[in-house]
Amino acid sequence: MLIKIWGAEKVVESISRLYPTADVFTLLYDEKKVWTIFPKNKVHTSCFSLPSQKIYKTLKKQRLCLPFMKKSVEKLDFSAYDTVIVSSSGFAHGLITWAQTKTIIYYHAPARYMWDWCHEYRREIWMNKGIKWFLFGKLLLWLRQWDYEAAQKNNVILANSSTTQKRLSKYYRRDSQILYPPIETRRFSQKINTSLPTSKWKYYIILSALTEFKRIDVAIKHFPKNTGILLRIIGDGEQRNTLESISNQNIEFLGAQYWDNLVSLVQDSLWLIFPGEEDFGMVPIEVMAAGKPVFALNTWWLTETVIAGKTGEFFEDPEGKDFLACFQKFHQNNMQGKYTSQDCKKQAQKFDEHMFQKTLKKVVENIKN
Secondary structure: OEOOOOHHHHHHHHHHHHOOOOOEOOOOEOHHHHOOOOOHHHEOHHHHHOHHHHHHHHHOOHHHHHHHHHHHHHHOOOOOOOEEEEEEOOOHHHOOOOOOOEEEEEEOOOOOOOOOOHHHHHHHOOOOOHHHHHHHHHHHHHHHHHHHHHHOOOOEEEEOOHHHHHHHHHHHOOOOEEOOOOEOHHHHHOOOOOOOOOOOOEEEEEEOOOOHHHOHHHHHHHOOOOOOEEEEEEOOOOOHHHHHHOOOOOEEEEEOOOHHHHHHHHHOOOOEEEOOOOOOOOHHHHHHHOOOOEEEEOOOOHHHHOOEOOOEEEEOOOOOOOHHHHHHHHHHHHHOOOOOHHHHHHHHHOOEHHHHHHHHHHHHHHHHO
16 A cells, blocks of 8 residues: 555565566555655556545545455456565455466565454444444454465565564464565664754654554653653654643654654654554664664564664553653663664664665575576
């Protein structure tokens, strides 16, 4: 789905740089939001007549396209290709190809709303009571069956982290190879000068889509008040109004930020706060590439990327019961220079884009032989 520029879309961008003449297919496309990276003439013309795209173009609501995604991905014709690389967190892996066509699936996650996060998703879209609960449950059951069958058809399975690898094994019964996503470490490490007004205050950042899954509310509820330190939240989403209503005076919402403005905000910050669970989040590594440490929930893939005591610290409770105490310790350490820019940048280099492209190219070459 090319309707925003976040981590998954950056993966597609990197694959496109590796194979610049390859055709690009997508189930949803929003030219206004992605044209700088994915201009309309780059997207295969058949995508614009898909049922999912027609619904999205009319209603501009991704979730309302859900019942049409299966039909749309199966409608795409890949008969002209010998190799197809798929970037998927739901539906894209259900493409239909000829027997001789090789398919490589890069999984960001098995679709969370179908599997382990389905109850949270139901609450977020108000489908957790009465007849809505029953009907949406029927839809989820149908989608889970299709989703499992779709995962059995592909030749090579790549997972973006060991967490995703375990979930692929659990839900799809498929083995996979880990390939960490591409991080543009150079873009975040080189100093950026923008016209963006500088803050008078020292500040921490959250860089995230504002949805229930991201648990931004945990950081907002437990961020220390009246300390002279700001928390600046970068991003947008359906939960923004709710989050603003529970915020105090030293929490600031900046909306979505892109390109040099985004890099500048990261480089001028003290560090990143990452309060939720992710299969693999690229943001903490981008922040480390800018020389900044990370304060995050001690879970899943973060233990693969953040080194406690060296490039960041963790809190343990998902609801944030230990957030404030751990944060205050982290803040004191940060002010005393415990986490060096050099250590953070060195750690981020392990996930640089060239590593991703080198490994993916080898996978493609091996599958053709």
